[in-house]
Amino acid sequence: MTLDRPTAIAATGLRKSYGEQTVLDGIDITVPEGTIFSLLGPNGAGKTTAVQILSTLIEADGGSISVAGHDLATDADGLRGAIGVTGQFSAVDNLLTGEENLLLMADLHHLDRDEGRRRTAELLERFDLVEASKKNPMTYSGGMRRKLDLAMTLMGDPRVIFLDEPTTGLDPRTRRIMWDAIRNLVAGGVTIFLTTQYLEEADELADRIALLDHGKIVAEGTAEELKRLIPGGHIRLQFTEPEELDQAARTFAGSTRDDAALSLQIPSDGDVRSLRAVLDHLDVASIEVASLTVHTPDLDDVFLALTGHPAETRSSVEAGNEAADSSESSEKETVR
Structure with a gap:
């Protein structure tokens, strides 16, 4: 430390x-x-x-x-x-x-x-x-x-x-x-x-x-x-079948779906606990995911949020x- x-x-x-x-x-x-x-x-x-x-x-x-x-x-x-x-x-x-x-x-x-x-x-x-x-x-x-x-x-x-x-x-x-x-x-x-x-x-x-x-x-x-001070982080799930996207959208309340891209965006601060929770829900619901990516705000986002203007x-x-x-x-x- x-x-x-x-x-x-x-x-x-x-x-x-x-x-x-x-x-x-x-x-x-x-x-x-x-x-x-x-x-x-x-x-x-x-x-x-x-x-x-x-x-x-x-x-x-x-x-x-x-x-x-x-x-x-x-x-x-x-x-x-x-x-x-x-x-x-x-x-x-x-x-x-x-x-x-x-x-x-x-x-x-x-x-x-x-x-x-x-x-x-x-x-x-x-x-x-x-x-x-x-x-x-x-x-x-x-x-x-x-x-x-x-x-x-x-x-x-x-x-x-x-x-x-x-x-x-x-x-x-x-x-x-x-x-x-x-x-x-x-x-x-x-x-x-x-x-x-x-x-x-x-x-x-x-x-x-x-x-x-x-x-x-x-x-x-x-x-x-x-x-982590500002919102905007999310976990993005990518699917190969529309049925999997439908099931995931019902499983994760508050998520945002993109039907054209067959993807689902779940709000998250990107920490290990929230990632584990998403994986557990997917496992319980037996939902197949093609890929999973974690997105967190970058320093540009922090700068804008805390100063009120872009860096x-x-x-x-x-x-x-x-x-x-x-x-x-x-x-x-x-x-x-």
Whole structure:
């Protein structure tokens, strides 16, 4: 149970306003060590603001923060030394080679020459960048730049990493490579705080997900727990004969039949108990079923139900269509 682990990130009552606009309205966040926590929300909900506050880039108007055992109020330098941050735009320096970017980060972390070169070689190997290490990052693909960016973040061996929309603009294949890199970090004990505009990314990676809307966290839990918060789940039975469909429709009150498709839809939250009940009824009534599928709401449905509007996110297909243009433009932007 991940909640039994020591706490890597603890924030209580975080508040932030810009003029009359309240961005964060007293939110609480707890993230166990060695897990992935994803913060979701519509554009402008305050996800990036939360990351910037937790990583000490901007100050909160109120609340308390502890990251990796360091209290922000009393040990801000210790907190900064324990974290890494990868933002939406690459921090890679285009005037240096990939290897030189990593060596620069080693110097910034005050590693001695031999240790810096050892860590650089290790990270280049880890992210499959050895062959490109002597080349200018301007020649890299968008995915290669993101991998170099993440490698630079890891130079300081952080125990907590904030990833703010790390796969924006990447094609689906490259995004999955990044997912594997993130999983490997967590397997090594690193804690990940992830914001993303891709709901399937949170569904795929996160141990726990919080949904931020109008400055407040409106729901939190595992992906499966969040999906069970809203109606719409059902069990779909498929038949080969109309007589079997007729008998099943009489057996399951409240079901919806589709005569053209010879199928029956039974409301269900998709848990084991409800599935077992359906199977027991079929067995008692001696009804033959060609196939059975369980359908539960996805995070898009959760988002719509809890915020009142669709998620302002893009699918992996749309990302793939945009990748060529977006990676080219993003390569021209750097953050130092």
